[in-house]
Amino acid sequence: MALHLLKLCVGAESIEDLAAHIEWRFSTMRAQGLEPEQFHTTRMLPKRMDELLDGGSLYWVIKGNVQVRQRLKDIRPFIDGEGISRCNLVLHPELIATNWQPRRPFQGWRYLVSADAPADLGSTGAEIADMPMEMRQELASLGLL
Template sequence: MPLNILKLCVGCESVEDLEDWIAIKLDEKRRAGAPVEHFHTTRMAPKRVEELIDGGSLYWIIKGGVQCRQTLLEIRPFIDAEGIGRCKLVLEPIVIRTEWQPRRPFQGWRYLAAADAPNDLAGAESGEEMPLALRRELAELGLL
């Protein structure tokens, strides 16, 4: 069973913000002639790499709840210019919306078992998802 990572999406107000940021970064790489890949750099490298890249995802917490995920493709530990160990989480640039799941803020990232991960939204690929405010309200009422 794949293992996932849970992380705060700092600086994003919405899933659309994240999608726009990814598109801008990929476009910058194309124009610079750099390899066109999407990754997120983090301080700590996960130890359970095989479980993570065997179908795992990075689940993003935006505005107090898990709202989307990106498939993990590769994990690349490295040492930065200051000699600090870091890690690139190489991600599929496609953002998959998930059911809204409330989460408190924390530093860094956490492992997320597949059994605890929110389900993908039906119709997420076609753009037919429910507005966030309505999903939150229904979740609070116990209807989602």
């Protein structure tokens, strides 16, 4: 069973904001002549890397709810210019909408076992993904999503 990560998506108001940010980063990389690659830099290196890379995803908490996930491609440790150990969580750029799951704020990232991860929005959830963000937030706050 795959192990996942849970992370706050700071600065994004919606899945659409996150998608726009990813596209902006890709266009910036292309303009610099680099191969576009989606990654998130974090200070802590996961100790359970093998489990994470065996089908794991990074689940993003946006506005207090898990809303979307990205599959993990790789985890690359490195030392930054100030000598601090960090790692890049390399992600597939595809955003996979999930059922909303409320989460309280936390720092860093957390492990998330598959049994506790929200399900992906399937064909029955397509209507939810098409709803305006404000409507989704209100329905989620009422416990209806």
